[in-house]
Amino acid sequence: xxxxxxxxxxxxxxxxxxxxxxxxxxxxxxxxxxxxxxxxxxxxxxxxxxxxxxxxxxxxxxxxxxxxxxxxxxxxxxxxxxxxxxxxxxxxxxxxxxxxxxxxxxxxxxxxxxxxxxxxxxxxxxxxxxxxxxxxxxxxxxxxxxxxxxxxxxxxxxxxxxxxxxxxxxxxxxxxxxxxxxxxxxxxxxxxxxxxxxxxxxxxxxxxxxxxxxxxxxxxxxxxxxxxxxxxxxxxxxxxxxxxxxxxxxxxxxxxxxxxxxxxxxxxxxxxxxxxxxxxxx
Amino acid sequence: xxxxxxxxxxxxxxxxxxxxxxxxxxxxxxxxxxxxxxxxxxxxxxxxxxxxxxxxxxxxxxxxxxxxxxxxxxxxxxxxxxxxxxxxxxxxxxxxxxxxxxxxxxxxxxxxxxxxxxxxxxxxxxxxxxxxxxxxxxxxxxxxxxxxxxxxxxxxxxxxxxxxxxxxxxxxxxxxxxxxxxxxxxxxxxxxxxxxxxxxxxxxxxxxxxxxxxxxxxxxxxxxx
Numbered sequence: 404x405x406x407x408x409x410x411x412x413x414x415x416x417x418x419x420x421x422x423x424x425x426x427x428x429x430x431x432x433x434x435x436x437x438x439x440x441x442x443x444x445x446x447x448x449x450x451x452x453x454x455x456x457x458x459x460x461x462x463x464x465x466x467x468x469x470x471x472x473x474x475x476x477x478x479x480x481x482x483x484x485x486x487x488x489x490x491x492x493x494x495x496x497x498x499x500x501x502x503x504x505x506x507x508x509x510x511x512x513x514x515x516x517x518x519x520x521x522x523x524x525x526x527x528x529x530x531x532x533x534x535x536x537x538x539x540x541x542x543x544x545x546x547x548x549x550x551x552x553x554x555x556x557x558x559x560x561x562x563x564x565x566x567x568x569x570x571x572x573x574x575x576x577x578x579x580x581x582x583x584x585x586x587x588x589x590x591x592x593x594x595x596x597x598x599x600x601x602x603x604x605x606x607x608x609x610x611x612x613x614x615x616x617x618x619x620x621x622x623x624x625x626x627x628x629x630x631x632x633x634x635x636x637x638x639x640x641x642x643x644x645x646x647x648x649x650x651x652x653x654x655x656x657x658x659x660x661x662x663x664x665x666x667x668x669x670x671x672x673x674x675x676x677x678x679x680x681x682x683x684x685x
Numbered sequence: 686x687x688x689x690x691x692x693x694x695x696x697x698x699x700x701x702x703x704x705x706x707x708x709x710x711x712x713x714x715x716x717x718x719x720x721x722x723x724x725x726x727x728x729x730x731x732x733x734x735x736x737x738x739x740x741x742x743x744x745x746x747x748x749x750x751x752x753x754x755x756x757x758x759x760x761x762x763x764x765x766x767x768x769x770x771x772x773x774x775x776x777x778x779x780x781x782x783x784x785x786x787x788x789x790x791x792x793x794x795x796x797x798x799x800x801x802x803x804x805x806x807x808x809x810x811x812x813x814x815x816x817x818x819x820x821x822x823x824x825x826x827x828x829x830x831x832x833x834x835x836x837x838x839x840x841x842x843x844x845x846x847x848x849x850x851x852x853x854x855x856x857x858x859x860x861x862x863x864x865x866x867x868x869x870x871x872x873x874x875x876x877x878x879x880x881x882x883x884x885x886x887x888x889x890x891x892x893x894x895x896x897x898x899x900x901x902x903x904x905x906x907x908x909x910x
Binding site: 418419420421422424445447450451452453454455456457477478479480481482504506507521522523524525526527528529532538540542544545546547548597598614617618621622624625626627628629630631632633634635636638639640641642645646649654655656657658659660661662663664665666667668669670671 | 688689690691692693694695696699706708709710711712713714715716717740741748749750751752753754756757760793796797800801802803804805806807808809810811814815817818821823824825826827828829830831832833834835836837838840841842847850851854855856857858859860861862865866869874883886887889890
């Protein structure tokens with residue numbers, strides 16, 4: 404993302420709305436400027452700000468006049484008065500920033516918007532997590548911190564070394580050059596994104612082991628991690644297997660998403676072949 | 686969606702936060718799903734949702750691409766549910782957000798009766814979702830627990846800012862904007878209702894809960910947690 408200096412009037416509204424804090428008023432040119440290193444191409448500024456199309460010269464003149472008499476116009480805070488944002492054509496590898504940061508862009512690997520994962524949201528038709536299994540979503544970077552791929556790499560290596568299976572239909576897995584070792588493509592390691600999710604699945608007996616491993620590796624990872632644990636309920640809708648493990652480990656379970664099991668496979672049979680996780684499957 | 690899983694707060698704080706969403710699975714039940722997704726949203730209207738949304742076009746409050754300058758004094762803050770329903774044009778996740786448990790329960794009952802074949806999830810406190818399922822006579826199929834935030838949590842803001850920002854799990858509502866809105870409400874520069882609409886317009890899939898956000902802002906006016 405870039406901001407057109409000919410249009411920008413340095414109102415500063417955009418500096419507050421950038422989730423990464425990557426926009427600032429450059430004191431030399433007196434225009435809003437994007438720190439390209441920190442910008443994750445989430446398009447929150449471009450998509451979220453309402454656009455006016457005022458004449459920049461008129462707005463600048465008015466702002467100077469107001470400043471002279473120490474008056475300040477109190478405009479709406481979610482508006483770019485001159486529609487100054489100018490999206491760029493992104494090339495590889497920078498384009499992965501947008502794929503993992505702008506939730507409106509579906510991931511090519513999964514066709515899903517957001518972080519591109521279905522997890523147990525579609526478990527009633529995908530059968531992704533079966534009874535006796537636990538699916539983990541290990542999410543890096545949110546809220547509001549962001550993450551570099553070289554940080555995610557540390558966790559992926561550790562998980563692969565422990566012999567867990569990475570979910571095949573996952574955008575991060577699709578960027579691995581070697582899924583068996585959890586190695587990500589080298590050319591994306593220097594890219595920063597808003598957030599990404601590693602998805603794995605293990606037998607329920609390994610639940611505590613995986614969480615302990617994540618807790619150990621996260622000490623070396625310079626971002627926040629949001630951990631999600633998905634599992635199947637029994638025929639009565641009860642879940643008395645994984646929750647006790649988590650509570651025993653000290654987690655207070657506050658919130659969950661619950662798949663209520665109303666999904667049915669409705670596509671023609673030839674389109675519904677089962678997807679398997681990839682990587683080693685200890 | 687993981688987007689709604691990691692909302693910050695304890696279970697009690699979700700008493701006014703029920704996100705019911707429908708998602709077609711690629712290759713399983715996505716063919717011909719657009720009319721069903723529209724029907725899902727349409728069925729939510731009688732139960733007075735506080736937001737509707739789809740993951741591509743956004744929620745019931747959207748930014749304007751051509752805002753009139755007079756809007757600075759007279760801004761339309763009315764959620765446009767019809768635009769959300771009419772805008773669904775491709776298989777995607779759609780969501781209805783409620784601030785009342787009974788409304789969410791009744792909606793889930795209606796969805797069950799409609800038998801759309803879409804995957805349907807409830808995102809709220811664990812007990813809240815169980816109650817919805819119980820009321821609708823549906824045994825839960827799967828559950829995804831949030832274990833909260835770990836790692837470099839010292840980089841996170843205070844709890845009220847976190848409660849506001851994590852209602853857009855895609856991270857589109859910045860920490861700076863949420864802090865600014867709390868300050869503006871405290872200063873009396875904007876009402877909580879106005880401040881909520883500014884934040885909600887950044888949520889790109891319409892799962893932001895304006896009702897809960899208003900309560901958090903009103904709470905923050907008096908004290909910072």
